[in-house]
Amino acid sequence: FLVIEVFGRYAGFTAMLPTMAGAADRCVIPEYPFELEHLLELLIYDRNHHPSNYAVVLVSEGATMTHHEEMSFESEEKDQYGHRKLGGIGDKVAAVLKDLSPKFNQGRRINVVNQRLGYLVRCGDPDALDSIVPMAFGNLALDLVLSRTSGRLISLRNGCYDNVSIDVVVGRKKVVDVHKYYNTDRLRPKYETFMRQPLFIMTSDV
Incomplete structure (x- = not known):
């Protein structure tokens, strides 16, 4: 075994x-x-x-x-x-x-x-997905900072980049x-x- x-x-x-x-x-x-x-x-x-x-x-x-x-x-x-x-x-x-x-x-x-x-x-070693997704997340997070938006979390939903309320993470254990x-x-x-x-x-x- x-x-x-x-x-x-x-x-x-x-x-x-x-x-x-x-x-x-x-x-x-x-x-x-x-x-x-x-x-x-x-x-x-x-x-x-x-x-x-x-x-x-x-x-x-x-x-x-x-x-x-x-x-x-x-x-x-x-x-x-x-x-x-x-x-x-x-x-x-x-x-x-x-x-x-x-x-x-x-x-x-x-x-x-x-x-x-x-x-x-x-x-x-990271593959293409490992490299692209963090880069996209970083850019989207910076967009939120520049727009003075807080309390949001970058996410992938239904195959698309999005952002959701941070309560999704801190509100309960998944x-x-x-x-x-x-x-x-x-x-x-x-x-x-x-x-x-x-x-x-x-x-x-x-």
Whole structure:
């Protein structure tokens, strides 16, 4: 198995979207505490049906297990906002998957590789979209400054550049709608059709 820990203290978008794109077989997110034995059974199924005999799970750093519903922290140290630094859930998941694997794999232990991506995912070279969108956002933000407009946030809406009230961001936490977008039995993103859906389906609800 390959266990990859990714960003996501309160929301599982960074685990959901790559899984939807095919980068992983399963994902676990902060919005839904998961049962480790159930995850293991799914991963063994994926591994047995994969030509290269492996399976991948993405683990949000804020994900919790059903029997241990506290987040995993690196230390007691807090940042300027009072948040303790998350980290370690991937290590825990990897260790338990390895220990329990003989129970579901005819007595044979399955090796597990654990990778904590953290800031590594932000170190790649930008593509055209990465370069153009920030440039456009910067220009539009400057336009707001020059017009003495405040309390607005540059955004992409319906495929077009726009600006919205900053209350959209600060008014509430934006989390995954589990009922609508997450299959709790399969531990995967859930979507029925792409027709008339925004580009990034599950991140588009305002």
